[in-house]
Amino acid sequence: MSSGARAASWSGAGPTLLGLAKADEAEAVRAGGAAALQAEGVPGRVLVLRADRRGIVYGNEAKIAL
Numbered sequence: 001m002s003s004g005a006r007a008a009s010w011s012g013a014g015p016t017l018l019g020l021a022k023a024d025e026a027e028a029v030r031a032g033g034a035a036a037l038q039a040e041g042v043p044g045r046v047l048v049l050r051a052d053r054r055g056i057v058y059g060n061e062a063k064i065a066l
Helices: 023-040
Strands: 007-011 016-020
16 A cells, blocks of 8 residues: 555465555556565565456457466
8 A cells, every 4th residue: 555556455365465556556566566565575476457348258269467
């Protein structure tokens, strides 16, 4: 939140932290998350992902684009 996320929440059983941000703020939130992991010595990845606005897809259309 201190890096600009609009909201944050633990996801799943706890290994994932979700931060929500506007597109133009996402890199600052990502960098803040990466810095927090590094400061605590916790290994992990921090990714900027876009919301899926199409809904459920399957078969050949279910491609992941980062």
